Amino acid sequence: MTSLTPPCSDVAVEALPGTAKTGSTYVLFEWPGAWSRDVLDGGTFGEELTNKLKAHVERYNATLLLIRHSTREARQITDHHVYLVFADQGITEVLHVDGPEDVLDLDLSGVGKNGAKLRTTPLLLICTHGKRDTCCAVKGRPLVNELRRGDEVWETSHIKGHRFAPTMMLMPWAFSFGHMSREATSAMLDHAEDGLFFVPGNRGRGTLTPPEQTAEIAVAAELSHQGIKVGIDQLQVRIDANGNAPTATVTVKNRDTGDEYEVKLRQKDIEGVVDSCGKAPKTGKGWVVENITPGR
Structure with missing residues (x-):
C-alpha cells in the first residue's frame, strides 16, 4: 500500500532550534x-x-557514527580513519586503524589518550543513511556530491532528525543543522573555519539541553541582526533548574563583553509532525522563545 503521507522532510511544521x-x-x-x-x-x-x-x-557515554567518502574511488581504502570528538572541549583527534575491532582498544575518557593527532579544521557530517530514512539518501547524498571541501565533508550514518533532511552535524562542536541548501552549507563551513557562529538552519549545540540550544541560537540571532559577529564559543549558556516544567529561563552570557541576556522560553505542542517517512502525523513538542531581556 502506498503511503499517503508526504516525505517527512517536506513537512515543515517545527522550528529548528x-x-x-x-x-x-x-x-x-x-x-x-x-x-x-x-x-x-x-x-x-x-x-x-x-x-x-x-x-x-556505552561505557564512556559515547556515540559511534559510521562515515565514508561519497565517491567510489575514495572508498578504496587500506586502513580506516577514526575521528574522536570531544564536543564539550571543542576538540577533534584523528588516527588510523586496521579495522572496527580496533575501536575496542580506544580510551574514550578524554583528549590525548590514544596517541591521536589533533585536527584543527571542522568536520561536516551529512546524513545519507537511506536504509534508515529515504529523505536522507534523496536529499543528503546530492548535497555531499555538490560540496568540494576536501576531507571536511563526509557521509554519515543516522544522526537523528531525518525529518529535517538534509540534516548534518558540525564537529567538533556537535552542532546540528537542518533543511540546508548547498549555498547555506558552504557559508556555514566558511563561518566555522573563521570561528564564527552560523544561525540559519541551526538546530542547536548538542552539548546543551533543548531549551539551552534554543536560547543560544536566539541570542546569537539577535546579535547578528545588530551586525555583531558572534564567535562559535562566545556565548556561555546556563539554565535555571526547571525539571520537566513546560517553561524555562536561560541566561546567555557574552564572554567578550560580559553582557548577559535572560531568555524566557515555553514548551508548546506542535501538530502534524511526521518524524519519519511513511509514518502518520503526530503531535510533537518544541521550545519557543517568549522574550529576551538584556542585562549586565
Whole structure:
C-alpha cells in the first residue's frame, strides 16, 4: 500500500532550534561498505563484534557514527580513519586503524589518550543513511556530491532528525543543522573555519539541553541582526533548574563583553509532525522563545 503521507522532510511544521542530537563524545569510524538500518543492529559488523562495540561506547557515554567518502574511488581504502570528538572541549583527534575491532582498544575518557593527532579544521557530517530514512539518501547524498571541501565533508550514518533532511552535524562542536541548501552549507563551513557562529538552519549545540540550544541560537540571532559577529564559543549558556516544567529561563552570557541576556522560553505542542517517512502525523513538542531581556 502506498503511503499517503508526504516525505517527512517536506513537512515543515517545527522550528529548528532546540532539536539537535545531544551528546558530547563521538567516535567517527570510516566504513565504506554497506550500512544496515541501525549500524549497531548486527547487520554491519556481525552480532558478536556489535555487542562488544555497543558495550564499549556505552561505557564512556559515547556515540559511534559510521562515515565514508561519497565517491567510489575514495572508498578504496587500506586502513580506516577514526575521528574522536570531544564536543564539550571543542576538540577533534584523528588516527588510523586496521579495522572496527580496533575501536575496542580506544580510551574514550578524554583528549590525548590514544596517541591521536589533533585536527584543527571542522568536520561536516551529512546524513545519507537511506536504509534508515529515504529523505536522507534523496536529499543528503546530492548535497555531499555538490560540496568540494576536501576531507571536511563526509557521509554519515543516522544522526537523528531525518525529518529535517538534509540534516548534518558540525564537529567538533556537535552542532546540528537542518533543511540546508548547498549555498547555506558552504557559508556555514566558511563561518566555522573563521570561528564564527552560523544561525540559519541551526538546530542547536548538542552539548546543551533543548531549551539551552534554543536560547543560544536566539541570542546569537539577535546579535547578528545588530551586525555583531558572534564567535562559535562566545556565548556561555546556563539554565535555571526547571525539571520537566513546560517553561524555562536561560541566561546567555557574552564572554567578550560580559553582557548577559535572560531568555524566557515555553514548551508548546506542535501538530502534524511526521518524524519519519511513511509514518502518520503526530503531535510533537518544541521550545519557543517568549522574550529576551538584556542585562549586565
